[in-house]
Amino acid sequence: MKRTKVVALILLMTSGMVHAQKIGSVDTVFKFIGPDHKIVVEAYDDPKVKGVTCYVSRAKTGGIKGGLGLAEDKAEASISCRQVGAISFEKPLKQQEEVFNQSLSILFKKLRIVRMVDVERNTLVYLTYSDKLIEGSPQNSVTAVPVDRQLAIPLK
Template sequence: MKVKGVMLALGLGLLANTTVQASDDLIRLGSVSTKWNALGKNDRIEVVGFQDKELNVTCYLSYAEKGGLKEVVGLEEDTSDGSIHCVQTGKISDDDLNKAAKKGQKEQVFKRKTSLLFKSMQVVRFIDFENKAVVYLNYSDRVIEGSPKNSISVVKINNNSQ
């Protein structure tokens, strides 16, 4: 019976270790190793990009990923460290902003699992109509207790040079 439980945990770990995100167009730019591990991949910092599907904005994230044997079996828990920078990549009209804002005060535009079941990294978007800006917040959460570690990027809407 214990063997079945271990196999189920391993299977769930492999499923939970997949990246979940709002955009199917994740841009994998690369990684750098931060710690050598004898078994499995090294600990590393990953650099990825994604498009905000509602607006002409591309965001770039860097985040830590644990390697080693726990990663191989899907039992690792990545740290809450991460950074974000977003840039306007095309024209953003007032209508685009209004459509994005109708979905709510904040909208999740990216999510990835950072542990077997209970922890994830997310990016949410806020719109500042008064200053014609879009704010992206990168943070980690956990079912019981989240982390105060976070990062923001502000995109000032500029349609003059587009």
């Protein structure tokens, strides 16, 4: 019974997460023990906007702690979202909504990507930043994907 509750809790916690596809990485610092420090590039398909993919580059800490998954990655990321196919919307979008998040430390730090709709310009704006339970980081990156004026972005 206890095991079932734990499995259910894990499934509930991960059900809303969107998994990134790793595109590649480059080493930035050689480590004698454990993996090197890296910059990784990952792709995220917007789950509510078909035809838009966001590419995020971020620091990934290596060494012993990084290899064990105990390191806290830096709050530095860059984002570039692009139209990669015909854009379509299954449902109306919220004016502002978190569409992706990824843990940067074992407990308290997350990389977040928020989609905002610029109605006047018919554009999707994506912002990436990190936050921490106690104190977040003001470092951020923004990108925009214009949508053809013939296709109005539906809002809730």
